[in-house]
Amino acid sequence: MKIFKLVPLFAILVLASCSSVRVTTDYDREANFNDFGSFAFFKPGIDKAKISDLDKRRVLRAIDGELSAKGMVKSETPDLLISIFTKESERVDVYNNNFGWGRGAWGWGTGFGWGGNWGNTVSKSTEGTLYIDLIDAKTQELVWQGVGRSSLYRGSNIDKKEEKIKCIVSEILMEYPPNQVK
Template sequence: MKAIKLLPVVLLLVFASCSSVRVVTDYDKNANFSNYNSFAFYKPGIDKAEISDLDKKRILRAIENQMVAKGKMKSNSPDLLVSIFTKENERVDVYNNNFGWGYGAWGWGAGYGWGGNWGNTVSRSTEGTLYIDFIDAKTNELVWQGIGRSGLYRGSDIEKKEEKINLIVSEILMEYPPNQMSN
């Protein structure tokens, strides 16, 4: 009976971990992020991203919305250039389903021990990685990079696709600007 009560909790944790965005950021500790008030998209870098033009537009729109919400302006003479890069790979998770606690008598012999070897479950999904790079427009040097990894939405519902992209971008840009102790 305990296994039945724990099953929803286990499933919730498995599905929650599949839908989350894992974010890592890095930055130049010598950069003064308070000086970066405007941005523009770096077309040569964005053109290299290997995703559809529609998804590029969705990502750039999400980045622009997040930057404007942070008080940054899109400009023709920007302080920051924004570039993106994407990767995609198959993620394989193997879950061992050997539950072996409790008691009962299964099979031909009498004895204690509940459950048995139920085997392994293999889950496959496509995981995408989005890199958002901020480049100092004057020095042309990378000053901040955010990387977000998440399962990709592969359906045809445009709203769900945009919602997923917005989530990934907002989770990454939640880390910008970095918390710096001194500059």
């Protein structure tokens, strides 16, 4: 019975962690996304992704799950080829802390009051970027690209790592297919 109380808490934590994914997409306006019902992974492109083979498999499983949930099927003769690309960069955030008690030169007497500059806080983190490219198998042209940026999980908990990857892939593919007006 206690497990059911934890499920909503876990869902909130997962959704909160997904909110930190920043997604952008681009697509070919001439492509008819209704024509794409099957997919396969484009091995030459995937082999170039600069992540471990374990993480590649995690990303591909997550993509497979998301596309299958959208009604697409994996095929030997696909409509779309799926490729991925990754980048990693250092993110630096500087926070100005201009508040607190301090000693000033205003007024009469000692000059104590609000104000002062207590310095800056610098926060560094590693940010990963995952590109998911959907290529028309017939024309070999890129028809859709989704990009997700998020801080990377560096711990050794495999469940957390898989959940983070699923979250990033889910947020990116939430934008596919695009809402196109023809």
